[in-house]
Amino acid sequence: MIPAEIDAWRARMPRAFGPSPRGKALRMLGGVAFLAWLIGTLWMFEVTPQRIWNGLNGLMVIVRLMIPPSPGELWLDILRGIGESLAMAFLGTCIAAVIALPLGFLGARNVVTNTLFRFSLRRFFDGMRGVDSLIWALAYVRAVGLGPLAGVLAIATADIAVLAKLFAEATENAEKKQAEGIAASGGSSLMVMRFGLLPQVAPVMLGHVLYFFESNTRSATILGVVGAGGIGLQIAERIRVRYWDEVAFIIILMVITVAAIDWISGRVRRRLIGAR
Amino acid sequence: MLEIEGLSRRFGAKAAVDRVSLRIPAGQMVGVIGRSGAGKSTLLRLVNRLAEPSEGQIRFEGRDVTALRGRALRDWRTECAMIFQQFNLVQRLDVLTNVLIGRLNHRHGFLARLGSLLCQFSPEERAMALAALDRFDLLPTALQRSDTLSGGQQQRVAICRALMQQPRLILADEPIASLDPRNARTVMDALAQVNRDGITVLVNLHHLDTAREYCGRVVAMQQGRVVFDGAPSELSPARITQIYGITEAEFQAEAALAVKASPAFDMPRQTALA
Numbered sequence A: 001m002i003p004a005e006i007d008a009w010r011a012r013m014p015r016a017f018g019p020s021p022r023g024k025a026l027r028m029l030g031g032v033a034f035l036a037w038l039i040g041t042l043w044m045f046e047v048t049p050q051r052i053w054n055g056l057n058g059l060m061v062i063v064r065l066m067i068p069p070s071p072g073e074l075w076l077d078i079l080r081g082i083g084e085s086l087a088m089a090f091l092g093t094c095i096a097a098v099i100a101l102p103l104g105f106l107g108a109r110n111v112v113t114n115t116l117f118r119f120s121l122r123r124f125f126d127g128m129r130g131v132d133s134l135i136w137a138l139a140y141v142r143a144v145g146l147g148p149l150a151g152v153l154a155i156a157t158a159d160i161a162v163l164a165k166l167f168a169e170a171t172e173n174a175e176k177k178q179a180e181g182i183a184a185s186g187g188s189s190l191m192v193m194r195f196g197l198l199p200q201v202a203p204v205m206l207g208h209v210l211y212f213f214e215s216n217t218r219s220a221t222i223l224g225v226v227g228a229g230g231i232g233l234q235i236a237e238r239i240r241v242r243y244w245d246e247v248a249f250i251i252i253l254m255v256i257t258v259a260a261i262d263w264i265s266g267r268v269r270r271r272l273i274g275a276r
Numbered sequence B: 001m002l003e004i005e006g007l008s009r010r011f012g013a014k015a016a017v018d019r020v021s022l023r024i025p026a027g028q029m030v031g032v033i034g035r036s037g038a039g040k041s042t043l044l045r046l047v048n049r050l051a052e053p054s055e056g057q058i059r060f061e062g063r064d065v066t067a068l069r070g071r072a073l074r075d076w077r078t079e080c081a082m083i084f085q086q087f088n089l090v091q092r093l094d095v096l097t098n099v100l101i102g103r104l105n106h107r108h109g110f111l112a113r114l115g116s117l118l119c120q121f122s123p124e125e126r127a128m129a130l131a132a133l134d135r136f137d138l139l140p141t142a143l144q145r146s147d148t149l150s151g152g153q154q155q156r157v158a159i160c161r162a163l164m165q166q167p168r169l170i171l172a173d174e175p176i177a178s179l180d181p182r183n184a185r186t187v188m189d190a191l192a193q194v195n196r197d198g199i200t201v202l203v204n205l206h207h208l209d210t211a212r213e214y215c216g217r218v219v220a221m222q223q224g225r226v227v228f229d230g231a232p233s234e235l236s237p238a239r240i241t242q243i244y245g246i247t248e249a250e251f252q253a254e255a256a257l258a259v260k261a262s263p264a265f266d267m268p269r270q271t272a273l274a
Helices: A003-012 A021-044 A049-066 A075-106 A115-129 A133-144 A148-172 A176-184 A189-226 A232-240 A244-274 B040-047 B070-079 B095-106 B110-117 B123-135 B151-164 B181-196 B208-214 B237-244 B248-261
Strands: B002-011 B014-024 B029-034 B055-060 B080-083 B169-172 B200-205 B217-222 B225-230
Touching: A003 B123, A049 A244, A075 A115, A075 A148, A075 A189, A075 A232, A075 A244, A115 A148, A133 A148, A133 A189, A148 A189, A176 A189, A189 A232, A189 A244, A232 A244, B002 B040, B014 B040, B014 B225, B029 B040, B029 B181, B029 B208, B040 B169, B040 B200, B070 B080, B070 B095, B080 B151, B095 B123, B095 B151, B123 B151, B151 B181, B169 B181, B181 B200, B181 B208, B200 B208, B208 B248, B217 B237, B225 B237, B237 B248
Parallel strands: B029 B200, B029 B217, B080 B169, B169 B200
Antiparallel strands: B002 B014, B002 B055, B217 B225
């Protein structure tokens, strides 16, 4: 193709060869704003290569102290702590899922037609989601005292809103025709939900719940730091007295636990959902 | 000249393509017909090596295609463009970019590949793409997202993409099976037009009338074997009944049904996990 032809095409459809001058300017502006923001925040936190280098050196010292990992003398306590964290995650996720199930249906457009009610419920979910489980844990430790109960309640409260939102979205994606079939055979709206919607959304919901169980096992370790039960407290104590080899041992156990849960939940998911 | 010799593809004990031998001179437009499961699709996919042959050989201009690996294989795929039943355009990309994808394997060297990743195409390539789109009345859609186009338009975009590869051969796998009759005609006309430019076209069809109208040569397959190879005029309704044991009307009704029932036709929407 000769240059004259290319020019002719460029004249005929300039946008095909690149953005308009205005678009180009906007892109430049966006890029500059992004860079300014990036550099601005780095400057604000005084992030310098030297500080990062020193930090990395400090980290290397810790890593060196971690090798070889050692269970220490209280390894039964460690196992008990991990078991407690696991139980907290399981219980918290179960409670959250059970409460989120009806809330999810209530928040779905194709179940509740009252816009004002649904809208306020969804905004309420949004508000709840803004509070992390760690904040809930701090509150519950004051309310019900130190121990795993505070952790369970914190996980449940924080996840209800998130699960309810995900359940509501899954329900909205469900096919209407199948629900209509139940209504046409004289089913009440509760029956429509049970037989028309639930079978469609149950696999999705189960997937979410399994994922949350896995993710909560990780957050349950942190909750212990503020006294809400589980392995976290033991990690925090060992960090305080610099028993890094024992910390490393606990971390390795945690990684194995989470990997095991991931593997098992993956199998469960494939078993229950994959057979479609 | 595309030469296929004793080509087979087995899935377990079942042969999808069974010792097929064909010689296709350059510039022919060949229609491949057959009932569903006759091995038409597999045959085309063997030619561009999306499927690996179990035995046999494919030669193009004397070059052994079955032995190609890596870069040479990609070059061969560029040379024999494929048109799919479901168009296989990238829905979220605009039409122009979809057409420019046909140029990807023409850009060699590290910098050019880096440019491709950043969607940088030369003005010449862009002009080429626009000219291709204009040829099939698609120029006004060039900057639209592909999923805003009708099926017939999308298939013509796919033909534009194929042309950008500057192929010697076009493999079209049921290109009109998902289209209404009017769009099917525009797409077949486009393929015929491309064929007149000297590009060999190998097209799978389930509509015998279409094969008779557009193809200078028809190959009929049955259970992986070639059971008829000749001019469309020889393929009378009586011959069809003789080959397939059913009338032509039954043949077409069955083929149309099979195409609709194929899983690619109506993919269920997957709900994403958080």
